[in-house]
Amino acid sequence: MDIKDHKFLVVGLARTGVALCRFLVEHGAMVTVTDQAAPDDLADSRRDIRGLGVVEDLGVAQPRWQGFDAIVVSPGVRPELPWLLAARAAGIPVMGELEVAAPFIRRPLLAVSGTNGKTTTTTLLGEMLTASGVKTLVGGNIGAPVVSLLGRQEAADLLVLEVSSFQLDTASNFHPQAAALLNLTPDHLDRYADYDAYIASKASLFRCQGAGDLQVLNADDPAVAGLDRGLSRVYYFSATRPLKTGARLNHAALKVRLADRREEIFPLSHIRLQGRHNLENIMAALVLALDAGADPKACRDVLATFPGLPHRLEWVADKGGVSFYDDSKGTNVGAVATSLAHFDRPVILIAGGRDKDSDFSLLSGLIAARVKALVLIGETRERLARVWRGLAPAYLADDMASAVARAWELSRPGEVVLLSPACASFDMYRDYAHRGQTFQNLVRELNHAE
Known part of the structure; x- marks a missing residue:
């Protein structure tokens, strides 16, 4: 993606918009930011981009979009807004933050999505890898925007990202080498035409994967288990059925077996996080972590102390x-x-x-x-x-x-x-x-x- 000396319109001046402004300016772009909120309501964000030379077009529902080389929308901005459709029809690329970041990612990328449990699983995965001595950067839909991590990736071994359907909708070249889809239930149907459209959005997590990449899927969720596997390797996790490989609940323990490796056992009595739904989150995190080289003992230590996240039961x-x-x-x-x-x-x-x-x-x-x-x-x-x-x-x-x-x-x-x-x-x-x-x-x- 050419950024230097190109004109970008950033839509939305919350956390992701601020990070995009900084990233694009640092790479030589000429940036305008727009938000329908009034300037006084964006005082903190405006302070964060002060001195960058970013042009502000604030307090408008339909900004001036003509003449830009690309438009970058924040996740909360609907891509089907009439003025964005008009920009696309005029040949102006409309993309999201993941699409901007994709060409600059230089480290293996692990991603987590699903209707529920994304943040818990992503956080747990990051802690398992870090405890194993793997230098890990965690962000995306949780914490730091992806573009704000890129400047630190040279000192990291892996990137671990939580990604939402809104982010995936504007990221056609996003390519995680390993990704987990935790579950699917109807959500955001005020934004998607129907449940099938929502499922398709989530499934696009895997669209750029190929041979050697990894999908981690919930065998107990029909919508997830029924997805096309493509060329990727696949491990399933299940709380209800036996599996030869992947992760499963077996009586009083979680058992994980990856191809050509011995089975690892994680007793429930040594896991602090409670709830059936959290066992599914833990299994997905374990498969991703162990496949990426995490130490089983370090994973057990994390599970013994990880308390869960605020506002989740x-x-x-x-x-x-x-x-x-x-x-x-x-x-x-x-x-x-x-x-x-x-x-x-x-x-x-x-x-x-x-x-x-x-x-x-x-x-x-x-x-x-x-x-x-x-x-x-x-x-x-x-x-x-x-x-x-x-x-x-x-x-x-x-x-x-x-x-x-x-x-x-x-x-x-x-x-x-x-x-x-x-x-x-x-x-x-x-x-x-x-x-x-x-x-x-x-x-x-x-x-x-x-």
């Missing part, structure tokens, strides 16, 4: 025999199903937020079986009350404080209050972490008041 507090859990990262139906299935006690479920065109009826069976009461918040609260009518008593709350207070009022010793929204957070919060932290603070105030 995170225990917050016990109050009067009631357990409070923060699963704010449960932004889709599949994630909430996994969280509800985790409990064998009655659950008071706090759900709601901004809809992503999800089919909430898919949760009806679990709600009828596991949920004692529903406390519903956000833009979708009335819709959720309609969809789940008759399955459990439903209460509408104006904000998180009211929701926590109502859930506490409804709960009894031995029960669970679970925040698992099945929706995005942007109707009320900056992001899922802000939503989760608000929940945790309110719960701790209840504890303090006891």
Whole structure:
């Protein structure tokens, strides 16, 4: 890709946009950045690019795109916006950060995607490799944008990236030498035409792979297991079936066998991270790590201490025999199903937020079986009350404080209050972490008041 002396329009001035501006300027490009947010709302990001010579075109929904050599969109920007379609029709390439980074990647690349569990698996993989003495850079959809890692790759052995479907949609030349697809459930259907289109987006993780590359696939997920294997090597992982190679749950241990290697055993009693869904994440991370040369003992040591990540079925507090859990990262139906299935006690479920065109009826069976009461918040609260009518008593709350207070009022010793929204957070919060932290603070105030 020619960058020097070419004109680039960067769309979006959040974390990825700032990193792109820096990278492109460092490589000799003439850069303009646009964002529909007002300049005053972008003060921190504008400060980060000050002195780079980047032209700002802010506070506009449709920027001036004519005359650029390429347009680079941030992951949250819809590629089908009319002005982007017009730019493509005029012959201007429209791409994402992964596409910009791809020609500059000089180290083997391991990638993780899936509807749920990406961040946990990517973080765990990075820690296993690092503990094994493999110099590893971790980033992508988690932490540092890829382009901000490239300047440090000469001192690294591997790159480990979490990648989202939004990133893959604008990265036709992205080529991970090893990649795992953890699971697929309907998500982001406000952005994709249908579930098949979403699956195709996720499956494009493997589109540039060839002989010698590796796919790691969930044998228990029909949508994943049914994907075309292509020419790549394939290892499966499974919690329900025997496998000759790959990773499997066998009674009280995870067992991993790669081709021409001895079987490695990882006892569940020595794994700190709990939950069936996390066993799948662990198996995927183990296969990728061991295939990349990680030391099995180092992997065991990491598994013995790795606590999991915030806002993912995170225990917050016990109050009067009631357990409070923060699963704010449960932004889709599949994630909430996994969280509800985790409990064998009655659950008071706090759900709601901004809809992503999800089919909430898919949760009806679990709600009828596991949920004692529903406390519903956000833009979708009335819709959720309609969809789940008759399955459990439903209460509408104006904000998180009211929701926590109502859930506490409804709960009894031995029960669970679970925040698992099945929706995005942007109707009320900056992001899922802000939503989760608000929940945790309110719960701790209840504890303090006891």
